[in-house]
Amino acid sequence: MITQPSNHPLRILLIGNTGQLGWELERTLTPLGELQACDYPNVDLSDADGLRQVLRQCKPELFVNAAAYTAVDRAESEPELAHAINAIAPGIMAEEALDTGAALIHFSTDYVFDGLKGAPYLETDTPNPLSVYGRTKLAGEQEIQHIGGRYLILRTSWVYSMRRDSFVNKVLGWARSQTEVKLVSDQISGPTWARMLAEVTAHLVTSDAGDLLDRFSEYRGLYHLAGSGYCSRYEWGQEVLRLDPHKNEHMVKHLQPALTVDFPTPARRPLFSALNCDLFNRTFHLQMPEWKFALKLAMESL
């Protein structure tokens, strides 16, 4: 059983360090202890035995899981694989954490909701996912909650980074290569800059409010944590282009608003899935900035 480390660096295992969020977490968690970071294929979340072996070898005091099957449309045709990665693997992490007394931070999604509430979702609202991705992520939350132990599940939304193939980079690319760009104006949520989410996550670990493991016991549970405020994808895209320091490279003059029904996709997405983050803000005295401000900071790193 792990006890609070008093005189040795905290042993942290980060899984998924090449993803949008994981890449940022590797940078914010590194100063906090002895960080081991791994990703596919060194650890394969669809291989339960292999995953257990990696977790047991590392013996972390804190597991941070930033890995997931995030291909929302592809998941419709690979439900078993998505379930293994998004539901079974987090359950294994929770079991291993429980067995050793370690803490677990896991991330989930606004896509567990059907988007019909018409107001930002609370943690107490009943999920009703519309897609395989949403169902498997919900199953992952439930696995962790069922196993118990010291866990924080952070549900977030519309994560973007200035690396990889994020929505922001796609909009910047389309604006430079097309004269007409249409974005849906009826899908609404809170854009969340991966770096800011990683910063806030690191603050949860370093907070001096008592010992880490006690804190994770006291505050364990599910919290919403996303960029403050909300917008449509169309409004988000407009703001991206407004903030682009290289507007002279744009081929497109104005974005065109469109409707979700005009862009049929294999997976259904919730239309209004903004998250109310008041519980997180009150509990941890931390908050994510307004989405437009975070986007400005992100775009300044271009």
Ligand SMILES: NC(=O)c1ccc[n+]([C@@H]2O[C@H](COP(=O)([O-])OP(=O)(O)OC[C@H]3O[C@@H](n4cnc5c(N)ncnc54)[C@H](OP(=O)(O)O)[C@@H]3O)[C@@H](O)[C@H]2O)c1
């Ligand atoms: N992106 C969003 O808009 C969004 C919204 C709400 C919630 N979230 C949640 O936030 C978290 C982070 O999302 P993200 O956007 O950073 O995701 P991401 O960029 O797609 O990264 C996912 C990571 O998981 C890894 N991974 C995939 N399959 C794996 C496997 N079988 N074994 C080991 N690793 C595997 C990927 O590795 P490879 O790169 O090698 O495939 C990648 O490093 C996830 O829990 C996601 O569900 C994301």
